[in-house]
Amino acid sequence: MNLEEKLRVLKEQREGAHMPHVYYGDPTEEFSLKLIECMVENGADLIEFGIPFSDPTADGPTFQEACERALKKEMTPPKCIQGIKRLRRNGVKVPIIVTTYYNIPYVVGIKKFLDEIKKAGAQALIVPNLPIEEAKELLYEGKKNGVHIILQITPITTEKRLKTISDVASGFLYVINVEGVTGARENMTNSTLKLVNRVKKHTDLTILTGFGISKRKHAEAVVSAGADGVIVGSAYAKIYEKNLITPEETLPEITRLVKQIKRGCIEGYKHRLL
Amino acid sequence: MKKGRFGRFGGQYVNEMLMPALIELEEAFDKFYPTQTFQGKLEGLLRDYGGRPTPLYHAENFSKLIGCKVYLKREDLLCGGSHKLNNALGQALLAKKMGKTRIITETAAGQHGLATVMAGNICGLETEIFIGVKDIKRQASNVNKIKLLGGKVTPVKSGGGVLKDAVSDTLREWTTCSQTTYYLMGSTVGPHPFPEIVATFQSIIGIEIKEQILEKEGKHPNAILACGSGGSNAIGAFRPFISDEEIRLYFVEGGGESLGANNSAAAFQLGKPGILHGALMQVLQDEYGQIKPSKTRAAGLNYPGRGPEISYLCETGRVKACYALDEDVFKAVQIMGRTEGLIPALETAHVIAYVLNHRSEFDKDETIVINYSGRGGKDLKTIMRNCYES
Numbered sequence: 001m002n003l004e005e006k007l008r009v010l011k012e013q014r015e016g017a018h019m020p021h022v023y024y025g026d027p028t029e030e031f032s033l034k035l036i037e038c039m040v041e042n043g044a045d046l047i048e049f050g051i052p053f054s055d056p057t058a059d060g061p062t063f064q065e066a067c068e069r070a071l072k073k074e075m076t077p078p079k080c081i082q083g084i085k086r087l088r089r090n091g092v093k094v095p096i097i098v099t100t101y102y103n104i105p106y107v108v109g110i111k112k113f114l115d116e117i118k119k120a121g122a123q124a125l126i127v128p129n130l131p132i133e134e135a136k137e138l139l140y141e142g143k144k145n146g147v148h149i150i151l152q153i154t155p156i157t158t159e160k161r162l163k164t165i166s167d168v169a170s171g172f173l174y175v176i177n178v179e180g181v182t183g184a185r186e187n188m189t190n191s192t193l194k195l196v197n198r199v200k201k202h203t204d205l206t207i208l209t210g211f212g213i214s215k216r217k218h219a220e221a222v223v224s225a226g227a228d229g230v231i232v233g234s235a236y237a238k239i240y241e242k243n244l245i246t247p248e249e250t251l252p253e254i255t256r257l258v259k260q261i262k263r264g265c266i267e268g269y270k271h272r273l274l
Numbered sequence: 275m276k277k278g279r280f281g282r283f284g285g286q287y288v289n290e291m292l293m294p295a296l297i298e299l300e301e302a303f304d305k306f307y308p309t310q311t312f313q314g315k316l317e318g319l320l321r322d323y324g325g326r327p328t329p330l331y332h333a334e335n336f337s338k339l340i341g342c343k344v345y346l347k348r349e350d351l352l353c354g355g356s357h358k359l360n361n362a363l364g365q366a367l368l369a370k371k372m373g374k375t376r377i378i379t380e381t382a383a384g385q386h387g388l389a390t391v392m393a394g395n396i397c398g399l400e401t402e403i404f405i406g407v408k409d410i411k412r413q414a415s416n417v418n419k420i421k422l423l424g425g426k427v428t429p430v431k432s433g434g435g436v437l438k439d440a441v442s443d444t445l446r447e448w449t450t451c452s453q454t455t456y457y458l459m460g461s462t463v464g465p466h467p468f469p470e471i472v473a474t475f476q477s478i479i480g481i482e483i484k485e486q487i488l489e490k491e492g493k494h495p496n497a498i499l500a501c502g503s504g505g506s507n508a509i510g511a512f513r514p515f516i517s518d519e520e521i522r523l524y525f526v527e528g529g530g531e532s533l534g535a536n537n538s539a540a541a542f543q544l545g546k547p548g549i550l551h552g553a554l555m556q557v558l559q560d561e562y563g564q565i566k567p568s569k570t571r572a573a574g575l576n577y578p579g580r581g582p583e584i585s586y587l588c589e590t591g592r593v594k595a596c597y598a599l600d601e602d603v604f605k606a607v608q609i610m611g612r613t614e615g616l617i618p619a620l621e622t623a624h625v626i627a628y629v630l631n632h633r634s635e636f637d638k639d640e641t642i643v644i645n646y647s648g649r650g651g652k653d654l655k656t657i658m659r660n661c662y663e664s
Contacts, residue, residue, distance in 0.1 A: 054564040058289040103549040107563035152290040
């Protein structure tokens with residue numbers, strides 16, 4: 001199913017979308033495949049598929065370690081792209097959104113990279129270290145290749161930038177709900193709710209919020225405040241990193257959290273304030 | 275050339291969270307830097323606190339050895355022991371003007387960290403210095419000085435525990451607090467406007483060289499040489515001479531043990547253009563674009579990237595990209611000691627080693643200037659171990 005179609009269906013069903021973020025190859029390729037399949041079976045509507053990078057400056061300690069572990073096991077971008085193909089072969093149908101830092105597509109060539117991830121079965125790309133000022137080539141090639149380039153909004157993005165970004169964004173908007181880097185946090189702040197409402201004034205695009213969401217109540221809170229879904233990453237990595245020798249053993253715990261977050265996305269929609 | 279670009283190099287490859295801070299910084303620099311108040315304050319501090327102008331010293335004994343006239347631009351005499359204070363004072367004043375209350379930065383050799391705490395103290399700003407755990411060990415004397423002056427030292431354990439990792443962690447920290455905190459970038463690296471700001475503050479080196487050499491020699495030098503990784507002391511020395519194509523410019527990077535795989539920091543020899551820490555620059559990386567760790571005994575040269583401006587100047591051939599190997603660097607320290615009674619920092623010793631190994635590149639009637647960027651007190655233990663115990 002394509003990305004826009006999937007997001008439309010979820011809205012029709014009055015459900016918040018749930019997008020788990022996984023760094024592929026951490027701690028092994030086989031585990032990542034199992035993890036993603038398990039997430040999809042239990043309530044992941046989209047998958048944010050991270051290609052590990054050596055210097056993930058927008059990621060907190062949990063994902064830095066995830067990248068480091070994957071790279072130590074010699075994970076490479078071509079192997080990641082193979083991984084997307086394997087997921088598709090294994091019957092994973094949900095939209096796949098690739099995330100990586102700009103040097104990875106830059107060294108192979110933007111066009112070639114987009115072409116490869118698209119052929120493998122991905123629908124969109126997030127590059128966290130590429131602000132709108134530098135995104136011209138990627139936006140152009142993305143449009144030509146039919147790959148959505150997902151742009152980010154933060155609590156300190158000005159109205160002017162918000163408008164510029166909303167005008168060229170496609171797929172959905174990635175709204176970062178805290179100041180800082182990725183990582184599970186205990187409390188959701190009211191500024192998140194304000195931000196989601198601020199973004200809604202500029203665009204009808206789907207809004208997914210991420211950074212710091214680790215509990216059902218977080219998901220429920222932001223979806224009830226008008227977000228169309230949540231992105232959850234470090235919270236899942238924190239579960240399996242406790243057992244890196246046999247991470248498969250943590251899949252039941254991960255399954256529970258996937259289900260809870262999805263439940264939060266559904267409950268949140270019922271109490272929508274907007 | 276596009277703003278914030280040096281040829282294709284430079285740019286602002288940061289997450290959206292940092293863009294407002296970079297825009298604010300650029301506006302503040304454009305607003306405050308040209309004013310008389312700012313210039314007067316900076317000039318006064320550089321003179322009375324820093325000790326500028328630093329001398330341009332005709333190293334006669336060393337000249338005899340090389341076979342041409344060699345001048346040393348004595349940045350080692352700047353307060354703090356290196357060129358780093360030029361930039362730290364300028365940016366700390368800017369941070370103060372911007373109403374920031376806290377400065378964060380990263381350091382490797384400790385010179386920039388030290389200069390930042392000095393400048394922070396003068397301006398009444400709290401300072402926090404991120405430093406890799408490996409560098410904390412090898413630059414202990416500077417770390418102690420930082421602590422003594424009241425700077426907070428935050429050890430960086432991630433990655434290899436060296437400069438690259440410290441920069442990443444400082445960027446992460448800045449992402450969480452950019453509204454109150456100023457990131458005082460230590461070299462001509464990072465996203466625009468940092469490379470331009472740092473180059474501007476370091477240009478005082480080249481401006482003085484120009485005046486001093488005209489006074490002493492009545493003409494420009496034939497060549498100027500500087501060591502570097504990000505490139506701040508080199509760009510500072512080169513800038514006023516870049517448009518004069520007659521003057522040869524040499525940039526000496528850390529060759530490490532050898533140019534073999536994973537033993538070097540020589541990004542111009544072994545790297546290619548890539549994106550790291552907010553900018554497109556020459557950088558050590560593998561075939562897939564993963565950044566490779568650099569290796570050299572000089573902590574201050576141990577960075578896989580070359581700043582956008584020096585990347586551009588070397589790509590166009592305006593600056594010659596050179597390197598020196600660890601072994602020759604230690605020899606150079608001893609030779610400088612014996613000939614001139616000066617102990618250079620290991621970073622600075624790279625350019626001395628290059629000159630010693632390439633004497634034939636300089637004719638006997640030529641005058642060259644070495645930017646003598648720092649003194650070696652911080653490296654004494656490493657130097658003694660290598661020169662007398664191996």
